[in-house]
Amino acid sequence: MTKNNIKPSTQRGVSVFKTISKHRLFIPIAFLMFLLLLNIFIKPGFLRISLGRDSSGNPVLIGNLVNILNNATELVILAIGMTLVTASSKGQDISVGSTIAIVGGVIMRVLCGNETQPTELKAPIILAFLLGCLAGMVCGAFNGILVAKFKIQPMVATLILFTAGRSIGSMAMGGLKPKAVSSFGYYGNFIPGFPIPTPILITILVVAITYIALKKTNLGLYTRAVGINDRSSRLNGLNPAKIKFMAYVIMGFCVGIAGFVQSSRVQTVNPYTIVPGIEMDVILAVALGGNSLGGGTVNMAGSIIGAYTLQTLTSMLTTLNVNTNAVPVFKAVIIILLVAIQTPAVKNFFSNKAKVSKIISNQGKESA
């Protein structure tokens, strides 16, 4: 009797778990939670956030979580653009890191002119920001034309800027390596008197705009349609070339914002070493978010969570003082684990196991 009473409730529990685990955001969120829990387990003070003061006496928030949210900014913003690019053009833009070098070069040239240690800004910051975004969008448009109009594979098309971008950035700076005055640093650090790092606020703004754009416009739907089937979307009155081109220009805009934040962090840009290898991290963030790299899915929230997951991993490797030679291996092992869980082979294996155990338990009941 009692057995019968319990049975439906556990079944309901199982089914709730099933619906949760089937949600498209379940695996990305589970990864992030897993990493955070691992961190807390290793270093119990991991989540602690304290209010400190910087050397000028301004209040600032200090904590690993703040650092992760802060340092993931570029990754998150780029992942948003990359999701659209991946979904519509069935390929990735590998030129984002090099384009950031171009954006950074333009911004530094506008702010510093031809001096290496200018005592004042040569132009308003807003002008530098706008020109930086423009540079990013021009690069995006270049990639977009190659992909949408000339139908070159995205990875090949963006290989051009991937190869040349850092040199172009260096040329934009006139071969100098200037450092701008510290007031330019507000956008990559703190606004004096306000304890939350500015990049976090910028991230919130960009994510909010993206959310509204996906809710209120057909951006997501059209992008997905083009990515799933180019020809049928044209038959339905869409212009695939235009939508792909748009995705690359939006990517360029995202690169502009990310480049602005990045160059503001230390108020100087080194085109050859800025954001080393970020292209692969961004693509990985998109993949961890449950998006198909073959196009046709727009799981924006997943990509954003994927970006935070990667930053958590980076931060973790620092705080744990992993041996420097082992860092890439450590990172690779965790990423392989994360990706492997998502593959159909592993999923099927677990669901089959669940089925088998269910059958066995049912058989057990019948015989009893």
Place this chain on the structure above:
Amino acid sequence: MKKMISLILVVMLMLSLAACGKDSKTTDKKNKKLTVGVVQTNANESDWRTANTNSFNKAFDEAGFTIKMVFGEGDHAKQISQAQQLIQEEVDYLVVLGLQSAGWEDVAKAAKEAEIPFIMADRKLDLSEDLYTAMVCSDFEEEGNKAVKWLKEQALDSYKIVVLGGDTGSSAQLGRSKAIEDGAAANGWEIVFNQNMKGWDETLAKQAVADLIAGGTEFNVVYAQNDNMARGACDAMDAAGITYGKNGDVKVIAFDANKWALEKVLAGEFNLDVECNPLHGPRIVKLINQLEAGETVPKNAYVDEEMFDCDTITQAIVDARSY
């Protein structure tokens, strides 16, 4: 039509071959301007590198050499193929500043077969002595040892050291890391963090130090393997309200000694900056002139390098610095 085109092609091919033969026959080493191939790391990697590149261009220009400078841009394999390309172009001298110290044997052998003197500059490469002609390098381990010696003289109550390394595998990173690791082991100091930052850059160093502070790691020495990373570390400590430098809690040690960094030493923000001299151009020119004159040159020459302490540095030293 087809025959016509193939005929033209054949004629052109013959002409170009003839041109080749003529060129190599009339090459007279004494009358020709010397061509020196330089395999540089990156054009704009750091202020140090910019000064280094400018030094080569200026000195070679004054000496009347033709310079063929190529940049590896962070890619070790690219550097090797560029060096091989220069050997095929039959430059008269090959100067290599390697991104990584390993893997240069084939290039050195090819240069030897082509009878092109192979000169290592800036960073020592892993080559046996018979494979290269001369070396003008910084002794990175010695630089690190100077810093370790200075650190020992400070007689701190405890040593908790954060090591911010440069590009993994470069001889600068290997030498400077080895010095501090050996020094710490010999003196019983604790290294609380030791990782290499990709690309010698401010941003990654800053993020790493910020993460350490947030994670509650205590430290009182920052051993940053170049000026830029030291600046990044200082930015992170500024943001957390940790004092550093002459009157602060954390000792900051930097390497390279650029002009702006010496200004920071003078201002008491860095405690120590160990010089790494980038002005290789005139030294290489002198070396090449000696080789041309048939003189014997020292095989392994190390550059003289100083260090600058915030207690002893003067305005005059900063003003005298050109880069």
